[in-house]
Amino acid sequence: MNPKATQIRLAEGGGGEATAQLIQQVFWSRLRHPELLKGNDASVLENPGGNLVVTIDSFVITPWSFPGGDIGKLAICGTVNDLTMMGAVPLGLTVGFIIEEGFAIHDLERIAESMAFTASQAGVQVVAGDTKVVNKGAADGIFITSSGVGTAAPDLHLGGAYARPGDHVIVTGTMGDHGATVLLARGEMGLQSDLISDVAPLNKLIIPLVQKYPQYIRVLRDPTRGGLAATLNEIARQSKVSIRINENSIPINPQVRGITGLLGLDPLYLANEGKAVMIASPEVSCFLIHELRENPLGKDAAIIGEVCAITGNFGMNQGIVSIGNEMGGERILPMGSGEQLPRIC
Amino acid sequence: MNHQLLNEYINRIQEQFSDFKCVLMEVCGTHTNVIRKAGIHRLLPPGIKLLSGPGCPVCVTGSGFIEQAVELSRNPEIIIATFGDLLKVPGNTSSLSTARAEGGQIRIVYSPMDAVELAREYPNKEVVFLGVGFETTVPAIGLAVKEARQTGVANFSVLPAFKVLNPAMRALLADPELKINGLIAPGHLSVIVGADSLAFLPQEYGLPTVIAGFSRDEIWLGITALLFQIKNGIARLENCYPKAVSAAGNRMAQDLIRELFIPEPAEWRGLGTVDNSGLGFKDEYQKYDARVRYQLQPIASMEPPGCKCGQIILGKAEPGECSHFSHGCTPDHPVGPCMVSSEGACAAHFHYTLNQ
Known part of the structure; x- marks a missing residue:
């Protein structure tokens, strides 16, 4: 050189x-x-x-x-x-x-x-x-x-196929920060914000919990491309279950909410690079939340829903992901079409 | 509204209307979207049916207009500026997204003013903005045209497909096949045209009509008011969105429309050509009309075989009744416009409700 x-x-x-x-x-x-x-x-x-x-x-x-x-x-x-x-x-x-x-x-x-x-x-x-x-x-x-x-550990049963009805769905923090940040960083939208990407290594947050509750944590995923919606749909398919989440429990940064609202995007489809989705037995979910929140990377951790058996709800005989709101209304949260933002990771 | 109060309202409707049968039409595409997204249709008693109406601007635009835009985009001197939701709408032979992949210069803008800015940036090109929208959008486009005129931006024009809702509503309500018991009138449109301009709906057609806002509780409130009118045999105009809608509407916006545009016949998907349901440029603004500037001849619209968009827009069919719906017609590969626009009934059904 x-x-x-x-x-x-x-x-x-x-x-x-x-x-x-x-x-x-x-x-x-x-x-x-x-x-x-x-x-x-x-x-x-x-x-x-x-x-x-x-x-x-x-x-x-x-x-x-x-x-x-x-x-x-x-x-x-x-x-x-x-x-x-x-x-x-x-x-x-x-x-x-x-x-x-x-x-x-x-x-x-x-x-x-x-x-x-x-x-x-x-x-x-x-x-x-x-x-x-x-x-x-x-x-x-x-x-x-x-x-x-x-x-x-050789006896760890962790993977997309292990979710069971009754399990709780946990996210370790706010959804969509990375996707929204990169979108604005491209400067094409004419919008400014002080958003920052959530990109962070999660091993120090997650591994101690896996070691402490090995038989209780069933699925761990990082919701990158396709966001939370794609990740939950993958889990529902792999585990042959339905997943029902509650809109008001999902942590979303108010700036991300504002920007996505303005642009007609849904933060549940935006990429995360420092968050995990965890499916865990309801016996330990409260302990997990408590321990996650002690780490700055998990301070906004929340239980957002639960896994249920396939019920034929919405006329579908396969596992679906649905999302409920404060009215008691419910809709499906599909995988998302092919038009996610390109080159975000 | 707090959650508890809202839930009380919901319970009240579910109890008092459990055996009631009626059909309501929400005219506005944004209402369709929020209703499906919040699952409001699933909270209503089973006898109460919600149909979408002709209030999605992209959906009511004929495929001939898209074809015209595609043809313009093949001119290397022209940059097409458009709102994003027109991109995937199929024209007679192609769509703007295909035209873009083939090398057409097509830019997505978020406001008509951005299109004027684009024209300033590329003084050696011609920028054509695709003017799709109702009275809600037309004033912003009018402002952009005035801005272009005042600042001497000569390489900017608009391909108009402006729509005026009321004449189309009259054409729709004259159809004996349409059987609806009440209307949820569009909130955004009412902000501009004023509540009074919708009074003809109950007065002349005996239709209970409610102007509703767009949050979940505002929509629920509107539906509640409408159901009580129908149940009690009343037909009047009720403004359930008073925080934004006044009786007279936005006078400045109305004046701006009158200053630049004159009524002209317009083509509506499903309805055909309806007199006075469109807006054309007045003589002194003709040079901003892309049809005049490029001497464009109208292109007849051709509906894709089997596509029911025309009937869905008019409340005569539901998305699930179309044989293309979710088989062959999806948001990624749309056959008709109702699957493309975020305000389209098919897209809302597809994204949020699947088989219901």
């Missing part, structure tokens, strides 16, 4: 001296796991025991920087949260960058810095990485793919 260069050139993806310098100066100076610094083709991690849990996610968000975070923070949180939703303690993450020629080096440094900070916040480490540079126009600034590996 030319020390005076301000932009990424194709040479930095060529695999030669320029690539080595870029990796050392931008990444190794910030992400300092010993296995990464060895520079081998792959990293070796010790297995503390338990089932291995593996996940991967790609991030193509535009704009890459938004109030409350950036694509680097998002990549770390997204992968940590995916592991967390399976009750897994992260062992390590790997990250792959696809960078468009001409991307500013100081922006790449900012992203690396934010990844390092977020990883340390979450108590996880980046153990392997890859960098590619593509011609101008072949990517939009920067894309990141990150994968993660973690371990979970």
Whole structure:
């Protein structure tokens, strides 16, 4: 890397001296796991025991920087949260960058810095990485793919298919913040707000609860693309149950409510990047809420509804999600059509 | 209204009208949406039926208009500015969203004034705003046209499909097939035209009529008032939205409409052409009429085969009675406009109620 260069050139993806310098100066100076610094083709991690849990996610968000975070923070949180939703303690993450020629080096440094900070916040480490540079126009600034590996207790029965009638539905905080923030950050709406994305690693909030109440927490999901509505519909299908939620119990930031009302959007369909949906036995739901609220990331946690058997309500003989209001009125909350906002994560 | 009081009102209707049979029409598409979204239709006793009326501007616009807009968008010199809900409405051969994918320059705006701004931004292009709406929307479009004239924005025009509700209501009520017992009159429209202008509904057609607001409790209140009128054999105009609707309406908005526009015949989906139910530009504003500027000939509307939008708008069919509904016609792949607009009856049924 030319020390005076301000932009990424194709040479930095060529695999030669320029690539080595870029990796050392931008990444190794910030992400300092010993296995990464060895520079081998792959990293070796010790297995503390338990089932291995593996996940991967790609991030193509535009704009890459938004109030409350950036694509680097998002990549770390997204992968940590995916592991967390399976009750897994992260062992390590790997990250792959696809960078468009001409991307500013100081922006790449900012992203690396934010990844390092977020990883340390979450108590996880980046153990392997890859960098590619593509011609101008072949990517939009920067894309990141990150994968993660973690371990979970072998007897954990956690997953979308384990919801049972009578279980309570919990959300760990307000819905739609990330989607609304990114939408406004694009500047196309001519609206301003002081909203910030909720992007955050959830492992420290959630894993202790999974360890404390293993047999009581049945489903954990992070309601990212498609929002709460898509997540609950997926759970209803996987578990072959219906889910009934109460509109007035769902925590929604008043600004998100205002903006979505103005634009004709529904916050229940907007992405979250620092919230979990939890389906848990009613015996422990109050304890869970109490403990979630002790952590700033879970301060708005609420029980929003319950799981019920398929009743043929609304003329449907399959699991549906419905939402009730203060009048006693009820409607379905469908999966959502294909027109969610593109490139929000 | 507090929840307890509202629930008392709901219980009262459920008890007192448990055996009552009647059909109510909510004219306004926003009412349709809130009713379905809040599940209000499911709280009513089983004999009370709610039908949607011709109050969704996108739904009543003929497919010939969309076709005209699609054709304009193929001119590389033209940028089409439109409210977002027109994008997916099928025209005779194509839709604006397809035209955009094929390279047409089509921009979504949130206000007509944004379209004037767009014209300022692109002085070497022509910006055509798609003027779809009732008397509620027309004043804002009129303001945009005046702004363009006063500030010398010459590359801005409007393709008008403006609608005036009352003549269409008369045409609708003259139809012997329509059997309704009461009307929930549109609240937003009444804000502009004034409650008095709706007095002909009870006076000439003997129809109990209530002007209702848009929150759940306001709609419930309106339905309650309407049901008591019907039960007691009364037909009068009741303003249940007095916080926004006055007897005379918004005079400034009415004056603005009169200043720029004159009544003209308009084509309504389902109703055909109705005299004086549209608005055209007055002579001194003709150059802002895209039909004049581009010498457009009217294009006849062609209804998609089997689509019942025309009957649904007139309260003669319900979304579930259309063979396309949820099979082949969905918000992602709409056959007719009622599945596209957020104010459309089919979209409200599809999103919130499925088979009911």
